[in-house]
Amino acid sequence: MIVLLLAGCAQPALRGTGDLGLIIERAAGRVKLIETTGRRELASIEGLGDLAHASVVYSRDGRYAYVFGRDGGLTKVDLLRASVERRVIQAGNSIGGAISQDGRLIAVANYEPGGVRIFDAATLEPLADIPSAYGDGTRRAKVVGITDASGSRFVFSLFEAGEIWIVDASAPRAPRVEKIRDIGKQPYDGFVTPNGRYYIAGLFGEDGLALVDLWNPEAGARRILDGYGRGAEPMPVYKMPHLRGWAVAGGLAVLPAIGRNEVLLLDTVTWREAGRIAVHGQPVFAIAQPGGRRVWVNF
């Protein structure tokens, strides 16, 4: 009877999920489950495939994490059971993903084949496939910089096409796509500001960034930081920087410059340059402390 009791009760201890998180152990191909109240490791979880350039989003209730692997794997991790709940290989080469505001949809941005795929967050059932066809329609661009926006929208950029697309997945099996063309050459990453209003794509092929006001997407994209210096004295680019909304702090956005030993400060009202800070190498990430007093930059 005791054995049966134990077997019947093989359920993890009750605990909240608001302080749980995953750390990607890239070289080992596994993730570490941590909790941030006692600052402890809770478990290691294996079987997630190639985790180079992996990224992660969380469900609204904090129970599940969705890990996007470089090998096109989409893995749903149950943080309470510390185990892989579901896993699909949904493309050959992917770069990241997003979860809809209501938590029901997962969108994955793919390099190969280029496009975005939308999945049911509960079951990982595929719901829609949006090829990133451009030009005469025979080529597909690599998709970068995917984020969620208000409603059931996802926003992303097409590297070779120089376009930003806004997908409304309110009807997830028949998503509507709004295309903003000619936003600049080779958008390489994008992010949304923490208030959800502005989507900004960095350009690799030109000296500036593209800004879309998601409250007014019909207005198209606006060029900002035009001629900030990427082209002036081009240096070899050792590592592509990443853009995240995490570095919006106190009315400033702090962005790594491409190929320059600088971070750029933008005024988040006018979206004009508000200054630059010299750093010790080519920045990759700029991350603001919650509260915005400090910003960390790595190389």
Place this chain on the structure above:
Amino acid sequence: MIVLLLAGCAQPALRGTGDLGLIIERAAGRVKLIETTGRRELASIEGLGDLAHASVVYSRDGRYAYVFGRDGGLTKVDLLRASVERRVIQAGNSIGGAISQDGRLIAVANYEPGGVRIFDAATLEPLADIPSAYGDGTRRAKVVGITDASGSRFVFSLFEAGEIWIVDASAPRAPRVEKIRDIGKQPYDGFVTPNGRYYIAGLFGEDGLALVDLWNPEAGARRILDGYGRGAEPMPVYKMPHLRGWAVAGGLAVLPAIGRNEVLLLDTVTWREAGRIAVHGQPVFAIAQPGGRRVWVNF
């Protein structure tokens, strides 16, 4: 055996806590447990005493809620078990409370006897008692507008004393108190901006508000919105407004005016008036939509 199995497994189903919340059912003296993903009621929880003017804070992991009742009751609710875990009557008349950033401490602001009491968030064991003595030290002020600040700090205002106190509870049994005096007459509520930097107290006895920069508290309090009109054509005040950081949106703070059918707009960089909006009555709460596109006002 089946009975034993069921008894041994009487544990709630596993679920995340990030989408759980409580609604205060003031007249009924109970709280309703809800989840915001499916937008459903999960349970009603009784036994929390007088819930007039009750307020609630949540633990970092989202498992527990701490409910501050008007009768001085401090109740710790386990959201996963939908039950009262602990309850203490810690004063005769209290007005609200706060949880420290690390989740370890609960501070309760009391009217009677005036002061702040600090408790262990896990056990509700009392750790410190900070009487709100002022003037010659024989009187105690009602404490209002308590909030947490970075580190293990709490900030609150003393109504009769016209003071703002900053308590550093890093050593919770021996908290250090920094007093800012002469901040204006009768602070009636206070809030901290979402970035944690500014504490603002509304004044009932004067025509303005007091602002403290928590990055630089040595500079004391600065008067803002001086002479905004409360005194100009005083109207009877039917209901005291409340101040919350929830109404900071897009570089503006939206505050209910006292005794006027208006909300006031403040620029959160200069802290000067940026406009007013006429509304249909004396506002009580102003709450911004997440993302800051709209603000709701009630009366």
